[in-house]
Amino acid sequence: MRKIARAHTNIALIKYWGKQDPALRLPLMSSISMTLDNFYTDTYLEKSSENQFILNGQVMDNKLSKRVFDYLDLLKREFGISENLKVVSENHVPTGAGLASSSSAFAALAYAFSSYFDLALDKQELSRLARIGSGSATRSIYGGFVKWQKGDDQTSVAIPLDEHPTLPMHLLAIELNKAPKKLSSTKGMQLAEKSPFYKTWLDLNDQQIADMELAIKEQDFTKIGTLAEESAMQMHAINFASRPFFTYFEPDTLKVLAILQELKQSVELYVTIDAGPNVKVLCLAKDVEFISKYLKKHLESVELVDTSFGQGVQLL
Ligand code: DP6
Numbered sequence: 001m002r003k004i005a006r007a008h009t010n011i012a013l014i015k016y017w018g019k020q021d022p023a024l025r026l027p028l029m030s031s032i033s034m035t036l037d038n039f040y041t042d043t044y045l046e047k048s049s050e051n052q053f054i055l056n057g058q059v060m061d062n063k064l065s066k067r068v069f070d071y072l073d074l075l076k077r078e079f080g081i082s083e084n085l086k087v088v089s090e091n092h093v094p095t096g097a098g099l100a101s102s103s104s105a106f107a108a109l110a111y112a113f114s115s116y117f118d119l120a121l122d123k124q125e126l127s128r129l130a131r132i133g134s135g136s137a138t139r140s141i142y143g144g145f146v147k148w149q150k151g152d153d154q155t156s157v158a159i160p161l162d163e164h165p166t167l168p169m170h171l172l173a174i175e176l177n178k179a180p181k182k183l184s185s186t187k188g189m190q191l192a193e194k195s196p197f198y199k200t201w202l203d204l205n206d207q208q209i210a211d212m213e214l215a216i217k218e219q220d221f222t223k224i225g226t227l228a229e230e231s232a233m234q235m236h237a238i239n240f241a242s243r244p245f246f247t248y249f250e251p252d253t254l255k256v257l258a259i260l261q262e263l264k265q266s267v268e269l270y271v272t273i274d275a276g277p278n279v280k281v282l283c284l285a286k287d288v289e290f291i292s293k294y295l296k297k298h299l300e301s302v303e304l305v306d307t308s309f310g311q312g313v314q315l316l
Contacts, residue, residue: 007107008310037310048086106133107140143311168285225270
């Protein structure tokens with residue numbers, strides 16, 4: 001029977017932005033995320049005469065398929081497997097919403113691999129495998145609030161903080177730009193390390209993680225949002241201050257930030273931005289409609305995607 005693995009994307013509330021070991025994707029800091037419900041990747045594997053990667057019904061022959069095959073080679077070596085594989089993936093992540101699909105893609109692929117070969121890996125081991133594919137994928141193994149701890153190859157895995165949060169927290173993605181990002185996260189992280197503020201960023205991490213864990217435990221939306229916004233803005237400030245400087249922001253990013261600053265006067269919301277120009281709003285369920293209306297009024301042709309907590313990996 002075909003085993004289809006599903007993994008949801010996640011958004012980092014305390015950001016991962018730097019690697020201690022690029023090959024193993026060991027992070028220089030711990031991070032905390034929220035797994036999202038509407039966006040996911042479904043993946044299954046099949047025996048094949050040659051390696052093949054099919055994404056959304058199209059045979060891929062590009063940088064992306066190379067990354068997938070390199071990753072599979074690594075997994076095959078680790079488990080002493082030599083057969084060629086066909087990878088079939090369906091991405092239910094709106095391109096352009098700025099929600100990294102690599103987190104769901106590599107979490108689904110790691111789970112599909114483990115299921116196809118009946119490896120019976122537990123979630124900690126799965127999370128380690130997902131990490132080697134893409135750092136943010138480490139956290140997509142679990143649902144709800146998830147922590148990915150810094151550490152060595154065995155210990156740098158995800159742990160669930162609250163798999164079924166009752167906090168009515170939503171994420172509203174504001175779609176500004178559908179183009180693939182100009183600078184990959186991997187490259188951005190390398191450049192960021194040249195920033196004079198980088199060490200300060202690392203020094204703040206332990207406290208930020210402890211504060212966020214407490215805020216999650218206390219279901220304190222104000223604290224969660226404030227800490228998430230600070231982490232995102234610090235990450236982008238490092239990029240601006242790097243040598244040479246760089247940024248993922250575009251003119252529209254600043255335009256949206258100004259509108260949201262204004263809106264903050266009348267509703268509680270917080271902002272987070274990843275390695276791209278798109279802005280995401282963290283808010284409470286009761287305010288989604290009000291915020292959406294306000295944004296639609298103040299921005300021409302904007303697309304909004306509303307999402308909340310999603311679950312961890314599953315087999316369909
Ligand atoms: C800004 O997981 O895409 O979204 O490990 O190089 O694949 P690689 O990076 P990736 O980076 C995500 C960066 C981020 C913050 C985060 O998700 O923690």
